[in-house]
Amino acid sequence: MDNEQVDKRYLDLAEKWMTGKITPEEEAEFAAWYNAGQDKPVTVSSEFARDERSQKERMLATVDWTGSEKRGLIVRLKSWPFRRVAASVALILSLCILLLILRKDPGTVQTADNDIAPGENKAVLTLSNGKKILLDDSADGEIAKQSGIKITKKTNGELVYTVVDPASRGITAGQTNVIETPKGGQYQINLPDNTKIWLNAGSSLRYPVAFTGKERKVVLTGEAYFEVAPDKTKPFIVESDQTEIKVLGTHFNVMAYDDEETMNTTLLEGSVLIRNRYGKQLLMPGLQARVNKKNNQISVSQANLSASVAWKNGYFYFHDEDIRSIMMKVARWYDVEVVYQGDVKSPAFGGTFSRYKKLSQLLAYLHEAGELNFKLEGRRVIVMN
Numbered sequence: 001m002d003n004e005q006v007d008k009r010y011l012d013l014a015e016k017w018m019t020g021k022i023t024p025e026e027e028a029e030f031a032a033w034y035n036a037g038q039d040k041p042v043t044v045s046s047e048f049a050r051d052e053r054s055q056k057e058r059m060l061a062t063v064d065w066t067g068s069e070k071r072g073l074i075v076r077l078k079s080w081p082f083r084r085v086a087a088s089v090a091l092i093l094s095l096c097i098l099l100l101i102l103r104k105d106p107g108t109v110q111t112a113d114n115d116i117a118p119g120e121n122k123a124v125l126t127l128s129n130g131k132k133i134l135l136d137d138s139a140d141g142e143i144a145k146q147s148g149i150k151i152t153k154k155t156n157g158e159l160v161y162t163v164v165d166p167a168s169r170g171i172t173a174g175q176t177n178v179i180e181t182p183k184g185g186q187y188q189i190n191l192p193d194n195t196k197i198w199l200n201a202g203s204s205l206r207y208p209v210a211f212t213g214k215e216r217k218v219v220l221t222g223e224a225y226f227e228v229a230p231d232k233t234k235p236f237i238v239e240s241d242q243t244e245i246k247v248l249g250t251h252f253n254v255m256a257y258d259d260e261e262t263m264n265t266t267l268l269e270g271s272v273l274i275r276n277r278y279g280k281q282l283l284m285p286g287l288q289a290r291v292n293k294k295n296n297q298i299s300v301s302q303a304n305l306s307a308s309v310a311w312k313n314g315y316f317y318f319h320d321e322d323i324r325s326i327m328m329k330v331a332r333w334y335d336v337e338v339v340y341q342g343d344v345k346s347p348a349f350g351g352t353f354s355r356y357k358k359l360s361q362l363l364a365y366l367h368e369a370g371e372l373n374f375k376l377e378g379r380r381v382i383v384m385n
Contacts, residue, residue, distance in 0.1 A: 121157025
């Protein structure tokens, strides 16, 4: 088998192992491959219930923890063969450990009968004439047309603007649309210039129906990831909280929630200019600019790119974060109120978790990782030691 076939083979075996569908022969093959990179043999039996504590300890022994991430989910595995497949298998094994955690202590998280589902694709579009369209209730297909621009809703939570009559584009000058995602919502917008924007929960974006002037300017509150279509004749400008981000064509993330202390711009590709009336900074790939909302000062540091775009890629990424910082993200995505009972203290968290799990599963993980207790009452989460 070539390397690609080998990768697929062991990913398939890992998934079968996780679901308990692996045969004895396949289990032996998977165990042999797994143990090829270990200092000593590790049991990989699919019989979770037989000895959960021992099994969990064996699995955790294969984890290479880093700093405060020791109390979080898996970061990376030691000495794996075929490293191109290791990350995917590590994720599958992480889920197995999480299953053991959830089964070990069913009283970890007190929940009401109705658990809370994760966020989904939902938003409200306000047209230039004031008409509001609830996108999650609208049928797929064309939902509006504005002066030569067709607006189409797609099945995957995507709103696409398409120029169908170039001769009419001048009529749209000054016309703007606004898309707003509630807590527990997200959406993607494809603008007429082919710029793609992903909008996180609790965010809004104001933008022209068509870019007819010398610049392409949008106004953001909340968080969004941008893939800006190149156009040297028309710079793309994101305005947020008295700060402008100017680009020609690039990939970057902007986090500008009202309840955060800073506005953060993280650059993945290209270059951007961050400016306000107090100063300006040129940002290069791999860097993050933070604008302090109290004094509007701009500081630049090395970025954690994985953390900055994790939400767009479907997961939470925690790196040395306290519980209050984490629960702000949880509140936005699950649309819940968070209440702290007493003087809640916890260690710094590190790790990743899917954004598409139910809230009780995330709380169970946080309990195990940080020795915190949670009570879920309706749409209220009570956090306590």
